[in-house]
Structure formats: structure tokens, C-alpha cells
Amino acid sequence: PILAMALLLGSLALFREAGGMDPLRQKSILLTGFFEERVLALENPNLTILTPADPLRRGAQLSIRVADNSEAVFRSLLDLGMIVDYRRPDVIRAAPVPLYNRFRDVAEFCSALGDRAGSRL
Secondary structure, eight states: OHHHHHHHHHHHHHHHHTTOHHHHHHHHHHHHHHHHHHHHHTOOTTEEEOSOSSGGGOOSOEEEEEOSSHHHHHHHHHHTTOOOEEETTTEEEEOOOTTTOOHHHHHHHHHHHHHHTTOOO
């Protein structure tokens, strides 16, 4: 269908402008690694990263078990306009997308997560 093709062409132009998949994958690895470092820096025993630490075994997301009030933490992140996913009973998933997320976005997310889960950077 022509409308679907127009959308596809627009997205391909964005990927080309970003330099292609190799630079995006490299940024993805760096962003997700930074995300992992910032969550660990919270030193919050209520937060546990479930996603493998090896970049080759994970995509561009972290699944984080929130041991206390996970659904309230999830909803408060949504209220801040942060796009996250919730998996019952206690897992919040977040994915820094290399095409449009910055390291500052990840730092702000981690700060908000820490505040809502009872820890601070």
C-alpha cells in the first residue's frame, strides 16, 4: 500500500541520516551500558536488573525488578511522561532508543526511578 510505503521511506531516511545501523547499534550498546551503570549506582536493594549484563545477550532495554511498590513506581514514571512497560508482579522495563534518546535522558530517568524507589544518585 502506498501510505505504508511512504511511512517506510520516511523512516529509512532517518536511519540513513543517523549513519545506518552500525552507528545506531554502537550508540545502543553505550546507552544501555550507561543505563545499567546508573541503575547500579543507585545502590538500592529494592532494584535488581534482570537483563543480562552482556551487551550481546540483551537488546536496548533493561528489565528492573522493583521489590517494593513496583506498580506505584511504574505509574509515577508514566505520570512524568516517561515511556516504560510493566510486567506483573514487579518488573519495569525501559529502553533507551538510540535514534532519539540521549545520555541525559537516561540520567534523568535513573534519577526519577531512584527518587520513586527510595534512593538517590
